[in-house]
Amino acid sequence: MKLFFIIMKKTLAIIVLIFIATSSILAQTKVSGIVVDKLKQPVPFANVVFKNSSIGIVTNEDGRFYIESPNSYTTLVISSVGFADKEVELPKAVNYNFTIELSEQQSLKEVVIFTGKTSKKNNPALDILRKIWEKKRKNGLYQFAQYQMEKYEKVEFDINSIDSAYRKQKIFKGMEFIFDHVDTSKVTGKTYLPIFINEALVDVYGDNKIAKVKEITKANKTSGFEGNQQILSFIKDLYSDYNIYNNYIALFDKSFTSPLSRTGIDVYNYVLKDSAFIDKKWCYNIVFYPRRKNELTFKGDFWVNDTTFAIKRINMAVTKSANINWVKDIYVEQEFEVLSDSVFLLTKDYLMSDFALNKNEKSKGVYGKRTTYYQNHKFNIPKPEKFYKEEVNFVDNEIYKKSDEYWEENRFEKLTKDEQGVYKMLDTLKTVNAFKQITSLVTMLASGYVNYGNYDFGPIFSTFGYNEVEGFKTRLGARTYFGPNDPWRVQAFIAYGAKDNKFKYGFAGKWMVDKKNRVIISGGNRRDIEQLGSQLTTTNDILARNYGSSAFFTTGSNGKLTNIGLTNVYVAIEPIKNLTFQTGVSYKTLESASPVFSLDYYTTLPTATNPDGVVKSTTTQSEFNIQAEWTPNRRTIAYGVERSIANSPYTTVFVNYSQGYKGVFNSDFNYKKLELYYKQPIVIGPLGRTNLILELGKTFGAVPLGLMSIVPGNQTFFTIENTFSNLNYYEFVTDKYATLQWYHDFNGRLFARVPFLRKLNWREIIGVKGVYGTVSDANKAINASGLEYIAPENVYWEYNAGIGNIFKIFRLDFSWRGGYLDVPNANKFAVKASVGFYF
Numbered sequence: 001m002k003l004f005f006i007i008m009k010k011t012l013a014i015i016v017l018i019f020i021a022t023s024s025i026l027a028q029t030k031v032s033g034i035v036v037d038k039l040k041q042p043v044p045f046a047n048v049v050f051k052n053s054s055i056g057i058v059t060n061e062d063g064r065f066y067i068e069s070p071n072s073y074t075t076l077v078i079s080s081v082g083f084a085d086k087e088v089e090l091p092k093a094v095n096y097n098f099t100i101e102l103s104e105q106q107s108l109k110e111v112v113i114f115t116g117k118t119s120k121k122n123n124p125a126l127d128i129l130r131k132i133w134e135k136k137r138k139n140g141l142y143q144f145a146q147y148q149m150e151k152y153e154k155v156e157f158d159i160n161s162i163d164s165a166y167r168k169q170k171i172f173k174g175m176e177f178i179f180d181h182v183d184t185s186k187v188t189g190k191t192y193l194p195i196f197i198n199e200a201l202v203d204v205y206g207d208n209k210i211a212k213v214k215e216i217t218k219a220n221k222t223s224g225f226e227g228n229q230q231i232l233s234f235i236k237d238l239y240s241d242y243n244i245y246n247n248y249i250a251l252f253d254k255s256f257t258s259p260l261s262r263t264g265i266d267v268y269n270y271v272l273k274d275s276a277f278i279d280k281k282w283c284y285n286i287v288f289y290p291r292r293k294n295e296l297t298f299k300g301d302f303w304v305n306d307t308t309f310a311i312k313r314i315n316m317a318v319t320k321s322a323n324i325n326w327v328k329d330i331y332v333e334q335e336f337e338v339l340s341d342s343v344f345l346l347t348k349d350y351l352m353s354d355f356a357l358n359k360n361e362k363s364k365g366v367y368g369k370r371t372t373y374y375q376n377h378k379f380n381i382p383k384p385e386k387f388y389k390e391e392v393n394f395v396d397n398e399i400y401k402k403s404d405e406y407w408e409e410n411r412f413e414k415l416t417k418d419e420q421g422v423y424k425m426l427d428t429l430k431t432v433n434a435f436k437q438i439t440s441l442v443t444m445l446a447s448g449y450v451n452y453g454n455y456d457f458g459p460i461f462s463t464f465g466y467n468e469v470e471g472f473k474t475r476l477g478a479r480t481y482f483g484p485n486d487p488w489r490v491q492a493f494i495a496y497g498a499k500d501n502k503f504k505y506g507f508a509g510k511w512m513v514d515k516k517n518r519v520i521i522s523g524g525n526r527r528d529i530e531q532l533g534s535q536l537t538t539t540n541d542i543l544a545r546n547y548g549s550s551a552f553f554t555t556g557s558n559g560k561l562t563n564i565g566l567t568n569v570y571v572a573i574e575p576i577k578n579l580t581f582q583t584g585v586s587y588k589t590l591e592s593a594s595p596v597f598s599l600d601y602y603t604t605l606p607t608a609t610n611p612d613g614v615v616k617s618t619t620t621q622s623e624f625n626i627q628a629e630w631t632p633n634r635r636t637i638a639y640g641v642e643r644s645i646a647n648s649p650y651t652t653v654f655v656n657y658s659q660g661y662k663g664v665f666n667s668d669f670n671y672k673k674l675e676l677y678y679k680q681p682i683v684i685g686p687l688g689r690t691n692l693i694l695e696l697g698k699t700f701g702a703v704p705l706g707l708m709s710i711v712p713g714n715q716t717f718f719t720i721e722n723t724f725s726n727l728n729y730y731e732f733v734t735d736k737y738a739t740l741q742w743y744h745d746f747n748g749r750l751f752a753r754v755p756f757l758r759k760l761n762w763r764e765i766i767g768v769k770g771v772y773g774t775v776s777d778a779n780k781a782i783n784a785s786g787l788e789y790i791a792p793e794n795v796y797w798e799y800n801a802g803i804g805n806i807f808k809i810f811r812l813d814f815s816w817r818g819g820y821l822d823v824p825n826a827n828k829f830a831v832k833a834s835v836g837f838y839f
Contacts, residue, residue, distance in 0.1 A: 029050065029068060029069045029071065029072055029073045029090070029093050029094075030066075030067075030068040030093070030094045030095065030096075031048075031065075031066070031067050031068070031076060031090060031095045031096075031098060032064075032065065032066040032067075032095070032096045032097060032098065033064070033065060033095075033096070033097055033098025033099060033100060034059075034062070034063045034064050034065070034097075034098070034099055034100070035048070035059050035063045035065065035078055035080070035100045035101075035102060036063060036099060036100070036101050036102070037083070037101065037102055037104075038101060038102075038103065038104070040101075042059075042061075042062050042063025042064070043059065043063050043080050043083065043102055044059060044060065044061045044062070044063055044289070044299075045058050045059060045061075045080070045287070045289035045299050046058070046059045046063070046065075046078055046079065046080035046083075046102070047077075047078065047079045047080065047273060047287055047301065048065045048067055048076060048077075048078050049067075049076070049077050050067070050069055050071075050073040050075070050076060050077075051073065051074075051075035051076065051077050051087065052073075052075075053069070053071075053073065055067070055069050056301065056315075057315070058287065058289070058299050058300050058301060058315075058317070060299075060317070060319075060320055061293075061319060061320045061321060062320070062361075064361070072093065073090065074089060074090050075087055075088065075089055075090065076088045076090060076100075078100055078102065079273065080102060083102040083103065083104060084102065084103050084104070086100065086102055086103070088100055120265060123270065123272075124272045125270035125271055125272040125286045126265060126270055128272065128284055128286060128304060128309065129260070129264065129265070129270060129286070131309040132260055132304060132309045132311070133260075133262055134309070135308060135309040135310065136245045136260070140245075140310070140336075140343070140344060140345055140346065141206065141208070141345070142208060143343060144208065144379040144380055145207070145208055145209055145379075145380050145382070146205075146206065146207050146208070146209075146379065146380055146381055146382050146383065147204075147205075147206045147208075147377065147378070147379050148203070148204065148205050148206075148377070148378040148379075148381060149203075149204050149374050149375065149376060149377045149378070150201070150202070150203060150204070150374070150375050150376045150412075151200075151201070151202040151203075151204050151215070151372060151373070151374055152199070152200070152201055152202075152372070152373045152375075152411060152412040152413070153199070153200045153202065153370065153371070153372045153373075154197065154198070154199050154200075154369075154370070154371045154372075155196075155197070155198045155368075155369070155370045156194055156196065156197050156198075156367075156368075156369045156370075156371075157194070157195055157196040157366055157367065157368055157369075158192035158193055158194045158195065158366065158367040158369070159192060159193045159195060159364075159366055159367075160191065160192040160193075160354065160364065160365055160366065160367050192367055194422045194425075194426070195426070196222075196223070196426075197222070197223050197422065197423065197426065198220070198221070198222045198223075199219075199220070199221045199222075199407070199411070200217055200219065200220045200221075201217070201218045201219040201220075201410055201411075202215050202216065202217050202218065203215070203216045203218060204374075205383060205387070205388070207382070207383065207385075207388065210385060210388070212385070212388035213388075214387065214388045214390075217396075217399050218399060218410075219399050219402040219406065219407070219410065220399050220400055221400070221402065221407060223422075223423055223426035223427060244258055244259075244260055244311065244314060244332075244334060245258070245260055245311075246258055246261075247261040247262055247263060247685065248261065248683075248685045248686070250683070251318075251330060252324060252327060252330075252353070252839040253838070253839050254296050254324055254747065254839060255296065255683055255685050255686060255688075255747075256296040256297065256298065256318065256322075257295070257296060257297055257685070257686055258298075259288045259298055259300070259302065259314075259316060260302075260311070263685075263686075264288075266291075267290065267291060267292075267295065267297055267686075268288045268289065268290060268291060268297065269288065269289050269290070269291055270286055270287070270288050271286065271287045271288075272284060272285075272286055273285045273286065273287050273301070275306075278303055278312050278313065279312070279337070279338060281305050281306075281312065281338060282305070282306045282307075283303040283304055283305050283306065283312050284303065284304050284306060285301055285302075285303050286301060286302055286304065287300075287301045288300060288301065288302075288316075289319075290319055292752070292753075293319070293321040293752070293758065294321050294322065294323050294748065294751075294752035294758050294759075294761065295322065295323070295686065295749075295752055296318075296322050296323065296324070296686060296747070297318075297319055297322065298316035298317060298318055298319065298332070299316065299317055299319050300314065300315045300316030300317055300332075301314075301315060301316075302314035302315070302316075305344065308344065310336065310344035311334070311336055311344065312335075312336050312344065313334070313335050313336065314332070314333070314334050315331075315332070315333050316331075316332050317329060317330060317331045317332070318330035318331075320359055323747065323748040323752065323761045323763065323805075324839055325761075325805065325808045325837075325838060325839055326355055326356065326357070326808075326837065326839060327353055327354065327355055327356070327839060328354040328355070328356040328358075328359045328363065328365060329352070329353065329354040330351070330352070330353045330354075331350075331351070331352045331353075332349075332350070332351050333348075333349075333350040333351075334346060334348065334349050334350070335347055335348040339377065345374070345377055346374055347373065347374050347375065348371075348372070348373055348374075349370075349371070349372040349374075350369075350370070350371050350372075351369070351370045352367060352368070352369045352370075353367070353368045353369075354366075354367055355367075355368060373412040373413060375412060389577075390577035391577070392516065392517055392518055392574050392575070392576070392577050393515050393516060393517070393518050393574070393639045394516075394639075395485075395515075395639045444460070448460055448461050449479070449481070451481065454480060454481060454482050455478055455479070455480060455481060456478065456479050456480075456481040457476070457477070457478045458477055458478075458479075459477060462475055462477070463475055463476070467529070467531075467558055467559075467561060468557065468558055468559040468561075468594070469497070469499065469500055469529055469559060469561045469593045469594050470497025470498070470499055470500050470502075470529055471497055471498040471499025471500070472497075472498040472499070473495055473496070473497050473498070474495065474496050474498075475493055475494075475495040476493060476494055476495070477491065477492065477493035477494075477543070478491065478492060478493075479491035479492075483640075484638045484640060484644075485638055485639055485640035486640045486641060486642070487511065487512045487515070487640060487641055488509070488510065488511040488512065488641055489509065489510055489640075489641050489642060490507070490508070490509040491507070491508055491509075491543060492505070492506060492507035492508070493505065493506050493507075493543060495528065497529070500593075504527055504528040504529065505526070505527055505528075506524065506525065506526035506527070506528060506542055506543050507524055507525060507526075507542075508522065508523065508524025508525075508526075508542040508543055509522065509523060509524065510522035510523075510641050510642075511641065512640065512641040514573075515639065517573055517574060517575055518572070518573065518574040518580075519571070519572070519573045520571070520572045520573075520641060521569075521570070521571050522569070522570050522571075522572070522584075523567075523568060523569040523570065524542035524543070524567070524568060525542070525565075525566070525567045526542045526543070526564070526565070526566045526567075527563075527564075527565050528563075528564060529561050529562065529563055529564070529593045530561065530562055530564050531558065531560070531561055531562075531729060532562050532564075532590075532706065532710060533560070533710035533711075533712060533713060533729040533730050534712050534720075534723065534729070535712050535722060535723075536675075536695050536697060536709055536710075536711070536712055536722070536737065536739065537654065537656070537675050537677045537695055537697070537722075538625075538656050538658065538673075538675060542566060542568065555715050555716075555717065555827075555830075557596070557715075558715055558729065559594040559596050559597060560594065560596075560597040560729050560730055561592075561593040561594055561597065562590055562591065562592060562593055562599065562706065563589075563590070563591045563592070563593045564588060564589070564590055565588060565589040566586065566587075566588045567586065567587045567588070568584055568585065568586035568587070569584050569585055569586075570582055570583065570584030570625075571583055571584060578630065578631045578632055578633075578634050579628070579629075579630050580628070580629045580630075581626075581627070581628050582625075582626070582627050582628075582629075583624075583625065583626040583627075584624075584625055585622065585623065585624055585625070586622070586623045586625060587621070587622050587623075587665055587667075588619075588620075588621055588623070589618060589619065589620050589621075590618065590619040590621075590706035590707075591617060591618045591619070592617065598617070598784075598785040598786050598787070599617065599618075599619060599704060599705050599706045599785055600615050600616065600617050600704075600784040600785050600786070601615070601616060601619070601704035601705065601782045601783060601784050601785070602614065602615055602616075602781070602782045602783075602784050603615070603616050603668075605781060605782070613784070615784045616668075619668055619669075619704055619706040619707065620665075620666050620667055620668050621660055621667050621668060621669060621707065622660065622661050622664040622665050622667040623658050623659065623660050623661070624658065624659045624661065625656065625657070625658045625659075626656075626657050627654065627655060627656040627657065628654070628655050629652070629653070629654045629655075630651075630652075630653040630654075631650055631651065631652050631653075632650065632651050633650050633651065634650040649679075649681035649689075649691070650681070651679065651680055651681070652677065652678070652679040653676075653677075653678050654675075654676070654677040654678075655674075655675070655676055655677075656673075656674070656675040656676075656677075657672075657673070657674055657675075658672070658673040658675075659671070659672050659673070660672075660673075660701075660703075660707070668704075669701065669702070669703050669704070669707065670701055671699055671700060671701030671702070671703050671707070672699070672700040672701060673697070673698070673699045673700070674697065674698055674700075675695075675696070675697040676694070676695065676696040676697070677693075677694075677695050678692075678693070678694040678695075679691065679692070679693045679694075680692045680693075686747075686749060687746060687749055688744060688745045688746040688747040688749060689744070689745050689747070690742065690743075690744045691741075691742070691743055691744075692740075692741070692742055693721075693722065693739075693740070693741040693742075694738075694739070694740055694741075695722070695737070695738070695739040696737070696738050696739075697709050697736070697737050698735065698736040698737075699735040699736070702776070702778040702779055702781075702782055703735070703779060704782060704783070704785075705733065705783060705785045705787065708733050708734065708735055708775075708779065709733075709734045709735060709736075709737050709773070710729070710730055710732070710733055710734075711724065711727060711731065711732035711733070711734060711737065711739075711771050711773065711792065711796070712724060712727075713727035713728045713729045713730075713731055714727065714830075714832070715728055715729060716832075717831075717832060717833060718832055718833060718834055719802075719811070719813050719832040719833065719834040722741070724769065724771070724796070724798060725798065725800065725813065725815035725830045725832050726798045726815055726816070726817040726826075726827045726828065726829070726830050727796075727827070728827065730787060731790070731823075732771070732773060732790055732791060732792050732796060733775060733787070733789045733790065733791060734773030734774060734775055734791050734792070735773075735774070735775055735776055735779050736773060736774045736775075736776075737771060737772065737773035738771070738772045738773070739769065739770065739771040739772075740769065740770055740771075741767070741768075741769040742767055742768055742769070743765060743766065743767030743768075743769075743800070744765065744766055744767065745763060745764075745765050745804070746763065746764045746765070746766075747763050748761060748762060748763040748764070748805065749764075750764050751763070751764055761805055761808075762803050762804065762805050762806060763803070763804040763805040764801070764802070764803065764804070765800075765801065765802035765803070765804055765811070765813070766799075766800070766801050766802070767799065767800045767801075767802075768797065768798070768799040768800070768818075769797065769798060769799075770795055770796065770797035770798075770818075770819075771792050771795070771796050771797075772792055772793070772795045773791045773792050773793070774791050774793055775789045775791045790823075792819070792820070794819065794820070795819060796818075796819040796820050797818040797819045798815055798816060798817050798818050798819075799815070799816055799818055800813050800814060800815040800816070801813075801814055802814065804838075805838070808837075809835055809836060809837060810833065810834075810835060811833065811834045811835075811836065812831060812832075812833055813831070813832045813833070813834075814829070814830075814831055815829070815830045815831075815832065816828065816829055817829070
């Protein structure tokens with residue numbers, strides 16, 4: 001998933017440079033400008049509303065605003081704590097670049113005004129906030145045992161900040177017609193051009209007693225990049241559901257403090273600004289804005305009912321100084337309607353984000369917009385618990401075949417004439433060769449493969465590598481690809497080392513014979529050179545890339561490499577959503593690939609009469625394997641033999657049992673091996689995210705070095721998960737082990753409190769990892785490799801501290817060795833780096 005986000009950010013950057021145009025479609029009233037004080041300094045978080053309406057906006061940290069309405073208004077009212085309210089006459093319907101100067105308030109009237117940071121005592125806004133906390137579990141859908149409703153969701157991606165300069169680019173030759181569909185954002189006032197639209201009609205069922213929710217999609221329609229599963233996966237993960245009543249709101253892999261949070265008093269300033277009837281309900285208007293910069297917070301306002309203390313309407317935007325990358329603006333708007341005089345239900349949810357390379361006001365980017373409507377609520381109609389059981393691989397192709405007449409009849413909100421024109425434009429655009437080339441480029445960057453007909457060539461990111469045995473290594477791969485939902489797939493690679501002058505290869509295939517329970521048969525063969533000491537937990541992926549044997553730059557020698565021949569056949573089944581069982585057999589041969597490294601072992605131990613014993617250099621092994629993997633809350637997209645993961649992170653529990661059989665196909669050893677891998681991510685609100693990783697394993701029986709459990713070192717210059725940064729390959733050898741890793745990303749929470757570090761938006765990471773292991777006397781006895789077996793019986797550990805988000809993409813990790821410091825040539829300090837595009 002991390003690689004996927006890297007690719008998506010690059011993709012967005014490319015799209016920004018490709019799609020731009022000009023013109024605008026005007027609403028009835030539009031105003032933009034800046035609010036300043038008498039010293040011409042910007043006034044942040046000022047309230048700007050059309051007079052005699054509830055349509056308003058809050059200025060950003062630079063005092064700037066944009067507001068529009070489909071209705072006609074002639075007066076704008078501006079207010080801010082510590083300043084006198086000001087009314088501004090609008091000379092025409094469209095007014096840009098207003099400069100509005102506020103005067104300090106001379107006298108207080110009936111309401112107490114708070115200046116700067118608002119007081120936590122005697123503040124009526126906080127009294128109302130406490131009532132919201134008290135009542136929140138008695139509002140909305142929480143009041144009912146069960147609920148049902150219909151949902152309409154529209155997701156749209158648009159190129160924004162369109163101007164005439166980019167319109168003249170040669171790349172748009174043959175696509176000039178797209179500029180007839182430029183529109184203007186009601187939030188920012190910028191022009192935009194749609195490039196992707198997805199609509200869905202869904203039936204939603206929920207049971208609060210058993211905390212289950214099920215959604216059944218009735219219709220789905222896409223125009224734009226609809227064939228790209230990576231983009232659809234990215235969008236699905238990007239716009240997950242949230243609840244404003246929760247203490248924290250998850251957006252773009254970050255936890256923002258909700259303005260309704262119980263910790264909000266310490267994070268936000270609250271001001272009671274107004275009260276009025278909204279839909280015949282008396283409501284209070286509260287404005288909120290952050291107490292400090294660089295924290296994951298919002299600015300905005302909400303209207304709350306005076307008796308139920310349920311939210312009637314809320315508008316909020318992420319503050320410009322928030323420590324989030326590649327997103328310039330995030331705007332959230334929710335509306336609630338009254339049912340049976342006291343029940344407030346969410347009926348509209350609008351989320352808009354402005355993706356850009358930087359937060360400069362004039363920077364160009366991509367809008368991502370999601371609009372969701374809810375209607376036809378029903379309550380207390382129980383369903384059997386099995387109704388909520390998730391389908392493992394359910395698909396109904398009929399939902400994608402609904403006619404235009406069906407959509408016209410069933411949309412909650414009719415498309416405007418302009419929106420209908422956008423659909424026609426996107427359908428036409430797909431037939432233009434220039435646009436096809438652009439979509440191919442986006443697909444290549446997102447998937448890592450170059451498509452040609454029914455074949456993909458790649459992954460392009462694994463094409464080149466280097467190690468001491470093979471020298472410069474070139475790897476070319478390909479796979480079949482008829483579509484994202486292929487029931488079968490075949491893939492292969494061929495590689496060549498410039499130093500050893502040898503070819504390597506691998507091929508594999510998989511076939512899903514049963515879609516309902518995802519019964520998949522797979523198999524393959526590989527002849528390659530690998531670094532066996534690069535991970536602990538066994539993988540059966542024939543074509544997986546091994547970073548230990550392909551890194552261009554390493555510390556020390558990386559010549560301890562192995563010639564591996566591997567053949568396997570497996571059957572997997574997913575009887576329950578996200579619970580997979582797999583069983584199969586494998587046959588492998590292991591032999592040292594380097595003259596400075598040996599995998600030798602004794603087949604006959606040395607004796608007084610035969611002091612040299614009998615030594616063998618090649619390990620031949622047949623193995624039976626059964627494993628189970630549980631990934632609760634993992635969401636996937638597509639339903640073919642291969643799927644894309646739509647959210648990260650999630651809990652992973654993996655158990656593997658292997659048994660070697662001596663004599664089967666000349667196999668050398670009898671043994672049993674048991675392994676456990678457990679990863680648990682924990683989001684701790686504004687304090688960031690913690691990850692815990694536990695690995696346990698034990699081999700029963702005598703085995704040679706090639707079948708031992710090697711504590712994974714990291715001799716590259718890059719950070720690699722599940723490895724030890726201060727260890728070399730084969731520094732520790734075990735047949736029984738336990739590792740525990742902990743690392744925590746504060747997401748800049750601490751640096752945000754340091755004035756001279758605040759503007760850098762750096763993020764701090766800390767961690768510690770340790771391993772305990774032993775080697776049996778039997779395994780020591782048959783070792784003839786010349787490598788002394790050292791096991792971390794006294795616990796080896798290391799700790800690290802890192803700085804992330806350097807120039808938005810770089811991360812440096814500093815690691816210190818905490819154990820076995822007296823080992824010769826011990827690496828006591830290491831610096832690792834990584835590059836990634838993270839929000």
